[in-house]
């Protein structure tokens with residue numbers, strides 16, 4: 001196993017842990033099997049977690065995690081639920097591993113959500129976006145999202161793309177956005 005070149009989920013958690021100084025409020029925009037939410041709740045005082053699937057929400061409820069507010073709705077509706085600024089936001093796009101592969105994130109709602117989340121991200125805060133380009137919707141998402149990321153104001157945001165170059169061409173990508 002490598003220490004730094006880990007899978008995109010572990011890498012995003014390590015980056016948030018190391019570089020987000022003020023760990024008060026975080027959002028997991030794609031709860032799924034709950035690994036990212038569990039990580040965030042072990043580090044932050046308060047976590048909002050979105051997923052559109054009952055199975056994801058119900059599974060996480062078993063943790064009785066008081067720091068986590070579970071929201072069964074589309075992450076494009078962040079502003080309906082989160083009325084405060086946040087210090088970290090995680091996206092692990094695509095479908096629920098082990099679940100229904102036809103229920104997947106899509107570029108329109110992902111983009112809308114990312115735009116909203118960046119508005120409420122505190123200075124010094126970090127957003128991570130893991131993109132799975134090996135399926136059709138993921139490849140489409142990558143195109144639309146990268147176009148958006150490349151246009152973000154460089155005076156306000158540092159944007160970095162992580163891509164493993166000696167594995168599959170369609171290995172997942174990780175985009176990290178840090179707000180100045």
Ligand SMILES: C[S@@+](CC[C@H](N)C(=O)[O-])C[C@H]1O[C@@H](n2cnc3c(N)ncnc32)[C@H](O)[C@@H]1O
Nearest residue numbers: 030032033034035036051052074075092096105
């Ligand atoms: C790759 S999984 C997330 C993995 C998760 N972060 C973990 O730690 O296990 C993607 C999740 O996004 C959810 N999802 C898809 N579209 C969504 C949307 N518009 N809003 C919120 N969640 C969505 C899916 O239901 C799925 O559970």
